Amino acid sequence: MPSPKKVRPRTRPTSGEPLIERPARRSGETRKVTSPAKRASKPPERRRGKDAYASSQSQTSTNVLSIDSLAKLDALNEKALHVEQERERVVQKERDKKEKRERDKEKVVTGRVLKDRTKYRRREEEEGDYADEDEKRIRPREQRRKKSRVVSGAILEEGRGRRGGFLDSDDPGKKKKRLCWILVGMLALLLIILIPVGVLVVGKQNNSNNASDDSSSTSSDPPNNSNLNGESENDIPMSAKGSILDPFTWYDTQDFNVTYTNETVGGLSVMGLNSTWNDTTRANPYVPPLDEKFNYGQMPIRGINLGGWLSIEPFITPSLFNSYDSELGIVDEYTLCAHLGAAGAASVIEKHYSSFVNEQAFADMQGAGFDHVRIPYSYWAVTTFAGDPYVPKISWRYLLRGIEYARKYGLRVNLDLHAVPGSQNGWNHSGRQGLIGWLNGTDGALNGQRSLDIHNQLSTFFAQPRYANVVGIYGLLNEPKMTALPTESVLDWTTTAVSNIRQNGIKQTIAFGDGFLGLPNWQGKLQGIEGLVMDAHQYVIFNVQQIAFTHQTKINFACSGWSSQQTQSINVATGFGPTLCGEWSQADTDCAQYLNNVNVGARWTGTMNLGPPNTAANDVLSPSCPPNSGTCECSDANADASDYSDVYKQWLMMNAEAQMTSFEIGWGWFYWTWVTENAVQWSWKLGMEAGILPQKVWDRNFNCTETVPSFAGLPENY
DSSP states (O other): OOOOOOOOOOOOOSSSSEEEEOOOOOOOOOOOOHHHHHHHHGGGGGGGGGHHHHHHHHHHHHHOOOOOHHHHHHHHHHHHHHHHHHHHHHHHHHHHHHHHHHOOOOOOOTTTTTOOHHHHHHHHHTTTOSHHHHHHHHHOOHHHHHOOOOTTTTTOOOOOGGTTTTTOOOOOGGGGHHHHHHHHHHHHHHHHHHHHHHHHHHHHHHHHHHHOOOOOOOOOOOOOOOTTTOOOOOOOOOTTTTTTOGGGOSSOOTTTTTTTTOOOTTTTEEEEEEEEOOOOSSSSSTTTTSSSSBBTTOOEEEEEEETTSSOTTTTGGGGEEEEETTGGOSSHHHHHHHHHHHHHHHHHHHHHHOOOOHHHHHHHHHHOOOOOOEEEEEEGGGGTTTOOOOOOOHHHHHHHHHHHHHHTTTTTTEEEEEEOOSSSSSSGHHHHHHHHOOOSSTTTHHHHHHHHHHHHHHHHHHHHHOOOOOOOEEEEEEHHHHSSSSHHHHHHHHHHHHHHHHTTTTOOOEEOOOSOOOOGGTTSSSSTTTTEEEEEEOOSTTTTTTTTOOOHHHHHHIIHHHOOOOOOOTTTTTOOOOOOEEEEOOOOOSTTTTTTTTOOTTTTTOOOOOOTOOOGOOBBOOOOOOOTTSSEEETTTTSSSGGOOOHHHHHOOOOOOHHHHHHHHTTEESSOSSOOOGGGGGHHHHHHHHSSSSSSSTTTOOSSSSSOOOEEEOOOOO
């Protein structure tokens, strides 16, 4: 703003000779001019400068003025003085009124307290607007108007301005009109504030309720994110705004520490974690609290998987895939993310992370008697690579929050890296269905190294003291398909990975997958490495010979077949040694929707046509239900559990109890899985509610010592 022009002060007339103020020739100079008569009466020596010189030169002409002329001139001077005094009186009166009005204004339009008038005048004094106290009272009218400044757009200091429709308040007659304009301005300001907030809220609700017109996961109320109250977006550095570290962009902030930090360990963010933790909780009376040792191999693991949560699996959450035309080829997390695009995928999938598993799930798992939880997660929780459509890093904070929930309820965690770059098995739960690109194919070695680098970061992070008690098992890789991979390459990779992980400080047991080689075939492999446990996944329904067993035979196999395998495997002379069952289910068919891939049928009904890149040898086009049992069908297996017959419920319960008994011969087990959208026989939560799984994992009626009934009346083909 330019500096205001300095105004030459007027001096109020005083007693004595009349003064007529005239413009000075130089800054700061004021000339007093007397009337001609009185000036003529002064002797020349009392006049200085040019006045004295001029008087001496015109003495004769002054003396020749008549008495009448002098009298008339004095009269004119007196009249001019009177007029000047009257004008100053009117001006002062008007100024006093205006100053009173200004003192009555205490706040600006936004409600901010007005600057003290004294402070304002003091500032003007410093700028030279006033020469002295008298000058303040009688400066010219055109210079008395304060300059207004715009604050935040239409918000004007002291409610006065010359922009945005505000009127000058000098005219009292316009007071009502000015008030109307102020109200209009306030309303406009409220709209400016409320409309963007409304758009943000609606947008966020749309993200939570309709994150994609095409798909939705298990529905729940959107998180309230109340822990953002009191936080300021201004605390987020500009470089982090809109990034993975900006909690104001998170769909769900519940139970996260939303104070900004860019601290990392192993290149992985600690954002969202609190600085303290408590490891004194006990999951149930049969196991020690977290801060005491769990004697693996002596006390059985009774665990549960959180499948389909951080690594999406179509049969667990079919709603994410149901609405797409089969011609689009959306069959896994890779194709789903590619179809939705980066923003759409982030919206849909984070909503799934938030709603599918929450704190209540961990409380319920503890309530069911579990003491361990296996948490599958994928490599894109850590990083992504060129060409990856996956949602990067968002699942990382949900993994960390899940571990903290497990800690709260005394559940020990089995960390399960479920997907690595290139895919280790070509199945949809590895992220991308199709070819195996890990330790195989053109980029096989590259993807092998990438997965080692990822474990380097992970093991550095989880070697922190806060995870020493709550993380009981550190998993290397879920289900590498060693029947299609070079066995030695997998063993070499495993040896290198274990060495690196140990060097980074991980002291917990490290789990590796059996690779479907068969438990006896692991005798002599990796046995020189301390602190390992082999993870075997035991299902009868993915084997065309075993799925054809009758109901009675399936339970007998669960008792004798699984138990003999466990006994053989835990003996280093006949197997690897320490062995646990990381996945199993009570299901007796493969009928669940999308279990064998999206839009692919079942072995049970002979409709499993996998298509390329699988070979015809992998297809099952003949029914696999027990021979001579009638037409194989899936409607009863997929029915609502409330429609199950009593004998079928009895069989399902006994089948589960038989497997638990056998797997506890080894290190124990993890059921697959805690919750599904509708596949009851794959969900402990839904099975428990339906009465086909125990209310407590240790509360069982069958332990393989009784004779297995024939289950007469239970159709073998449904």
